[in-house]
Amino acid sequence: FGSQVLALFQRQLQLQAQDKLTIYTGFFTSIAIAFITGSVFYQLPQTASGAFTRGGVLFIAMLFNALNAFSELPAQMGGRNIMYKQVGYRFYRPGALAVAQTLADLPINALKILLFSIIVYFMAGLASTAGAFFTFYLFVISSYLVMSAFFRVLGTGTQVSMTS
DSSP: OHHHHHHHHHHHHHHHHHOHHHHHHHHHHHHHHHHHHHHHTTTOOSSGGGHHHHHHHHHHHHHHHHHHGGGHHHHHHHTHHHHHHHHHTTSSOHHHHHHHHHHHHHHHHHHHHHHHHHHHHHHHTOOOSHHHHHHHHHHHHHHHHHHHHHHHHHHHHHHHHHHO
């Protein structure tokens, strides 16, 4: 299983490297939305009057990145025929492909979310401590990973029902 994951991980990295337009578009969109969100919530007051809007910036940051995981669904659905053929020939196990895709997507998406988080967090004027920022980043990236896994399960579930 480990060697299958490693081979599929390397293949996924090569496939991602070929699709530079998607990578550039994802970074551009993430940075543009970060500046827009940061300018809407620019330098929130540290008093009780800014408490509700601080919750809003946290919600928007988590929501944008969580829904950004939806973009993985068309790619997974597009590779369905190839996956069926390779699994039918017993080239690899479907679980190995799922693990490899998740691991290959993590570095680019973690960097994209880090840039988004830095821009939004400091433009909104949230607590200027390392612990607070990394807690924010942890929650944002966790919500992304959960929604990414959800959409992968959704794609896999529809693949199974279409073959039955």
